[in-house]
Amino acid sequence: MSSKLAKAETLYRAIQSRKAIPRLTAEEDFSIAVGYEIQEELLKLQAGQVVGLKMGMTSKAKMLQMKIDAPIFGVLTKEMLIANRAQYSLSQLIHPRIEPEIAFLTKRELSGNPSGEEALAACESVAAALEVIDSRYEDFSFTLADVVADNCSAAGFVIGAWHPISVPVDNLGMVLKVNGSPVQFGSSAALLGDPVLSLVELVKLLAKQGKSLPAGSIVLAGAATAAVPLNIGDHVAVEVEKLGTAEIYAC
Numbered sequence: 001m002s003s004k005l006a007k008a009e010t011l012y013r014a015i016q017s018r019k020a021i022p023r024l025t026a027e028e029d030f031s032i033a034v035g036y037e038i039q040e041e042l043l044k045l046q047a048g049q050v051v052g053l054k055m056g057m058t059s060k061a062k063m064l065q066m067k068i069d070a071p072i073f074g075v076l077t078k079e080m081l082i083a084n085r086a087q088y089s090l091s092q093l094i095h096p097r098i099e100p101e102i103a104f105l106t107k108r109e110l111s112g113n114p115s116g117e118e119a120l121a122a123c124e125s126v127a128a129a130l131e132v133i134d135s136r137y138e139d140f141s142f143t144l145a146d147v148v149a150d151n152c153s154a155a156g157f158v159i160g161a162w163h164p165i166s167v168p169v170d171n172l173g174m175v176l177k178v179n180g181s182p183v184q185f186g187s188s189a190a191l192l193g194d195p196v197l198s199l200v201e202l203v204k205l206l207a208k209q210g211k212s213l214p215a216g217s218i219v220l221a222g223a224a225t226a227a228v229p230l231n232i233g234d235h236v237a238v239e240v241e242k243l244g245t246a247e248i249y250a251c
């Protein structure tokens with residue numbers, strides 16, 4: 001039996017050493033609630049500057065790919081932010097994947113159980129986004145509690161140009177291109193029917209822990225399609241109808 005801190009340290013060492021580990025629950029089962037406590041310990045060890053949160057498993061495509069069937073959240077730090085169209089070194093990563101996302105920027109605190117309209121009204125802007133995920137577990141093999149403990153595989157994210165929230169976001173076509181070739185097609189509607197509902201779900205998950213979503217948070221609503229491997233030399237772009245692109249050059 002190891003403590004929550006020891007489990008977080010095991011994950012932290014995997015990040016530092018770029019060496020994947022067997023899923024933590026293989027040794028000792030723990031609840032999703034404990035997974036979130038380990039996630040908090042891991043974030044303390046990483047000592048990053050929190051800029052927002054990410055939702056995970058909010059589309060059928062992701063749930064099927066990862067065999068996990070409930071939305072979860074992780075923390076985004078400033079250190080994870082990659083400038084749009086920048087070169088991004090994969091040298092610190094284990095087995096990165098990339099996925100197409102929608103990002104929100106909030107202007108008002110959100111708490112409790114808001115409606116979709118209330119969540120939307122609390123947003124400043126919306127953007128196309130890419131997320132780089134890099135599970136610290138061998139073969140991306142984990143249970144819900146494991147992936148929560150691992151900060152939901154968070155590694156990096158790219159935000160395209162911000163747009164005023166007046167753009168309707170419930171059904172925007174999304175294409176993920178690798179080196180110019182389309183590899184995944186989706187719609188923002190894949191995210192719980194409307195990415196704003198992913199934001200609502202996040203606020204509800206936070207409320208269960210007695211927390212709220214602060215104003216000025218960046219929120220990734222989750223991948224609209226399955227993730228694809230990210231390799232050195234890849235130029236990856238997500239094109240989102242009305243929102244433009246978010247792009248990365250992996251090196």
Ligand code: OOG
Binds near residue numbers: 062133
């Ligand atoms: C977990 C992260 C899930 C999403 O957008 O669904 C996620 C993983 O797939 O390793 O970020």
Ligand code: MG
Binds near residue numbers: 099223
């Ligand atoms: Mg994601």
